[in-house]
Amino acid sequence: MKSMADLIREHPFLAGLSDEYCELVAGCAKNVVFEPGSYIIREGQPAGQFHLLREGQVSLEVYAPRRGSIVLQTLGANDILGASWIVPPYRWTSDARAVERVRAFAFDATCLRGKCEADPALGYALMKRFVPIILQRVTAARMQSLDLYGASV
Template identity: 40%
Template structure:
């Protein structure tokens, strides 16, 4: 779902800014995508656009359809989980160089956490639904994305585990 802060490559080109020409370089330079083939980077660039979020803006909510992911360029995003009787609990902070969103790749394609901009955020936005379709056609692309997203999932689980251990140690659980 496109928000008013999403800017497609075509819109940037029509506006006559230099930002569109920087998109392929920004995609290729992000740590998450380093080592991808030029062909795969071209596909990823085709599915990418720029996104910005204001401080406090909700990026996505748990339980809503997951159809995209973000590569954070600047700013900080807080991942939160809703916990009965506790409102929301911070699970992890996501910052520059990090990936936000893995649920687009795994059925049933619903977000598992809430994400909120803790500061103003600039990111690269990728259409996950398009990338799933490309991955069905190019299994090497799908394998690369799956490997990389699996690492993101593992980091999220480790972060959640660490947080739970801290809560238990502090006697808050």
């Protein structure tokens, strides 16, 4: 049977992370499952964990009065869910809802932040993985907001 460290090492987000660090972050991880329609995170709630998605689709949503829940973006297998756990005040800025049955690794945020503070090289290794994804998502969100296919751009 595979250990948690073996399992998380297979996730693309952690590709290339040393065995030592995989063992270290595995100590903050557990397997979780979310049924379709259930909320994984809720806007405004403490960002107590982040997730590496293994299976299933997740929609990031915001609620607007008179419009209901608006889907900003969907995520799927191999994506990361949530960056608010890195940045004070550690509160989610959107909802995340399981569209399908979702399997994921959930990492305890306090545990992981503590290990990053204690070993900045681990923190840097994780940030090098987070920042390109966040940058890519910001760029994609800008493009999305341009409504490129609706206008003659």
